[in-house]
Amino acid sequence: MTPRQNRNRDRADRGIPEATVARLPVYLRALHGLQDRGVATVSSEELATAAGVNSAKLRKDLSHLGSYGTRGVGYEVEYLVYQISRELGLTQDWVVAIIGVGNLGRALAGYGGFASRGFRVAGLLDADDAIVGEEISGMAVEHIDRLEEVIAERSVSIAVIATPAGAAQGVCDRVVAAGVTSVLNFAPVVLSVPDGVDVRKVDLSIELQILAFHEQRKAGGPDGYGDGPPGPAHYVEAVDA
Amino acid sequence: MTPRQNRNRDRADRGIPEATVARLPVYLRALHGLQDRGVATVSSEELATAAGVNSAKLRKDLSHLGSYGTRGVGYEVEYLVYQISRELGLTQDWVVAIIGVGNLGRALAGYGGFASRGFRVAGLLDADDAIVGEEISGMAVEHIDRLEEVIAERSVSIAVIATPAGAAQGVCDRVVAAGVTSVLNFAPVVLSVPDGVDVRKVDLSIELQILAFHEQRKAGGPDGYGDGPPGPAHYVEAVDA
DNA sequence: GTGACTTTGTGCGCGTATTCACAAGGGTTA
DNA sequence: TAACCCTTGTGAATACGCGCACAAAGTCAC
Numbered sequence: 028m029t030p031r032q033n034r035n036r037d038r039a040d041r042g043i044p045e046a047t048v049a050r051l052p053v054y055l056r057a058l059h060g061l062q063d064r065g066v067a068t069v070s071s072e073e074l075a076t077a078a079g080v081n082s083a084k085l086r087k088d089l090s091h092l093g094s095y096g097t098r099g100v101g102y103e104v105e106y107l108v109y110q111i112s113r114e115l116g117l118t119q120d121w122v123v124a125i126i127g128v129g130n131l132g133r134a135l136a137g138y139g140g141f142a143s144r145g146f147r148v149a150g151l152l153d154a155d156d157a158i159v160g161e162e163i164s165g166m167a168v169e170h171i172d173r174l175e176e177v178i179a180e181r182s183v184s185i186a187v188i189a190t191p192a193g194a195a196q197g198v199c200d201r202v203v204a205a206g207v208t209s210v211l212n213f214a215p216v217v218l219s220v221p222d223g224v225d226v227r228k229v230d231l232s233i234e235l236q237i238l239a240f241h242e243q244r245k246a247g248g249p250d251g252y253g254d255g256p257p258g259p260a261h262y263v264e265a266v267d268a
Numbered sequence: 269m270t271p272r273q274n275r276n277r278d279r280a281d282r283g284i285p286e287a288t289v290a291r292l293p294v295y296l297r298a299l300h301g302l303q304d305r306g307v308a309t310v311s312s313e314e315l316a317t318a319a320g321v322n323s324a325k326l327r328k329d330l331s332h333l334g335s336y337g338t339r340g341v342g343y344e345v346e347y348l349v350y351q352i353s354r355e356l357g358l359t360q361d362w363v364v365a366i367i368g369v370g371n372l373g374r375a376l377a378g379y380g381g382f383a384s385r386g387f388r389v390a391g392l393l394d395a396d397d398a399i400v401g402e403e404i405s406g407m408a409v410e411h412i413d414r415l416e417e418v419i420a421e422r423s424v425s426i427a428v429i430a431t432p433a434g435a436a437q438g439v440c441d442r443v444v445a446a447g448v449t450s451v452l453n454f455a456p457v458v459l460s461v462p463d464g465v466d467v468r469k470v471d472l473s474i475e476l477q478i479l480a481f482h483e484q485r486k487a488g489g490p491d492g493y494g495d496g497p498p499g500p501a502h503y504v505e506a507v508d509a
Numbered sequence: 510g511t512g513a514c515t516t517t518g519t520g521c522g523c524g525t526a527t528t529c530a531c532a533a534g535g536g537t538t539a
Numbered sequence: 540t541a542a543c544c545c546t547t548g549t550g551a552a553t554a555c556g557c558g559c560a561c562a563a564a565g566t567c568a569c
Contacts, residue, residue: 046526052477056456070546079458083528083549090548098534098547115477116484123476130378134371140456140473145480185479208486209479215297215381217320225482227475232381234468235364236293236356238426238450239386241466243357245449287556311516324519324558331518339517339565515566526555534547539540 043114047088051111053078054085058108070101117145124150124183126198127190128158128168131213135189137164149181154194171198178205185209192216199226284355288329292352294319295326299349311342358386365391365424367439368431369399369409372454376430378405390422395435412439419446426450433457440467 057077061069071089075082089095089102092114096102112118123141125132128151135141136151153159154171161168169177177183186202188195188210195214202210203224210226212218218226298318302310312330316323330336330343333355337343353359364382366373369392376382377392394400395412402409410418418424427443429436429451436455443451444465451467453459459467 044525048478048481049474051481052471052474053458055477057458071548072546077458079460081528083530084526086546086548087527094548096547097536099536099545101546114481116480117477119484121476121480121483130371130375134375135472137371138472141476144473144477146473146476184483185476187476209483211475211479217294217298217318219320223486225479227479229470229472229475230293231376231379231470232385232387233290233293234452234470235362235382235387235426235428236296236358236385237289238452238466238468239357239362240289240292240355242362242425242450243360245464285556312518313516322558324560325556327516327518328557335518337517339563340515341566342516511569513566513568515564517562517564519561519563521559522557523559524555524557526553528553529551530549532547532549535545537542537544539542 043091047091048115050078050080050084050088051115053080054088055108055111055115055117058104058111061104062108066104068101069104069107071096074102112145119145121146121185122149122181122183123147123185123187124152124174124177124181124202125187125189126152126171126174126202127188127194127214128153128155128161128163129189129191132189133163135187135213136166146185149183150177152177154190174198174201175205178202178207183207185211187211187213188218189213284332288332289356291319291321291325291329292356294321295329296349296352296356296358299345299352302345303349307345309342310345310348312337315343353386360386362387362426363390363422363424364388364426364428365393365415365418365422365443366428366430367393367412367415367443368429368435368455369394369396369402369404370430370432373430374404376428376454377407387426390424391418393418395431415439415442416446419443419448424448426452428452428454429459430454 054074057074058069060077071082071086075085078085086096089107092110095107095110123146125135125148128136132151132153136148141148148166151163151166151168152171152174153168156170159168159170184207186207186209188198190198192214195212195216196218199210199212199218199220203220208224210218210220210224212226212228213230215230215232220226295315298315299310301318302315312323312327316326319326327337330348333351336348336351364387366376366389369377373392373394377389382389389407392404392407392409393412393415394409397411400409400411425448427448427450429439431439433455436453436457437459440451440453440459440461444461449465451459451461451465453467453469456471456473461467
């Protein structure tokens, strides 16, 4: 009898670095790809390449979960998939509600990546009467007035906010009051929430702006030439407008 | 004559930390909000609160751009907006093409946050003949066969990939070959590109998985009880088969 | 003009993340 | 069984990001 279970517990115990957690889903996806191709075993080098990271980083990340590799061989794909899934909590089902059924909300509702990873969309809600009742991806849109009922009745544990910016904080307050402690926010605002509630933000325009910054750098520095029109002049002049 | 221009150059020069760059768009948004409310001057404390960060961090971030504040007073909103915009490269127009006009592509095409920040969507492309020709947000969808022409003729500098996973790498190779060096990828795959090309990834399901991890932790550790079905059993037993 | 007050800009220490490089461990072959 | 090869897991060094706390620098009241 090897004391493997104890070994696992030792490490898996509290305290996986946040940076590692953020990469686990990437590894998981790469592993699923290997699984589909019938690969049974993979080395850290191969997996790292597939996931787009350094192999030492991959090994250190995995070491936080436990000692799941075999020296001289690598990692068994299926087993690793199971362990990462378990660590991320994907072995259980998560019930998701999407609030705001505009273009983005529809895209999210139809996104296949959810269902296949243990996320079940159990509610689509919107404030617009023209949309309420419409059927999207086999699910009827409900009125936002029913938000609290939907969350309670269907045990929603994750709220996805895809409303316009102006409505986001209000919706957020309501879902938090209804007991939700995990929020994925697509609205371009900084949500404020009480301690104990996790908010993650996905912001399309921010990503573009970061790209623009680097693109500009490639082209040769901010604004290319000179440093600037408006200048600090209006500190002196425009102030008395 | 204050030597302000030199001072600015000293700092703005190469080397703004990546973490800072990622926050500049957030500050910029907060500043625009203040501008809309007619606020002329803001302290680092106020702005930091609006942006959801620590005020010392905000000041340090801004100090990388130059010395744009006034001690005892704060920052002039309009001037700061201009400086951050310039640093991010938003004072010039960026031409964007969206490839893949499914639900997500449509959402992106209609996203107001682009136009208002200097990003102009100049092309919508898709491989599906049923979609080609359709008009979305005032723009006709073109066939992916015309990808290279569109990029060249309209000087596209940023490509947004919103295709299914399987098509993403192929599309990426083509846009890179056509001279694009900035890619925003929504497809759930790791794109490989040559040096000099920037890729940023937005992945909806990864964000959800990170939330699930934390949610699980709140509920009391991985899997709650025991540690697991499939287990490493076959490492011990199946080994001598 | 002077002193009190406010807010910026930053030096410094701390913790986290990344990477290198290698010893330890397991498989494999003769 | 023993020697060799391969890959993991990790110690140690380095780099990076964060936030405190304070001196410097400006404003404002009188």
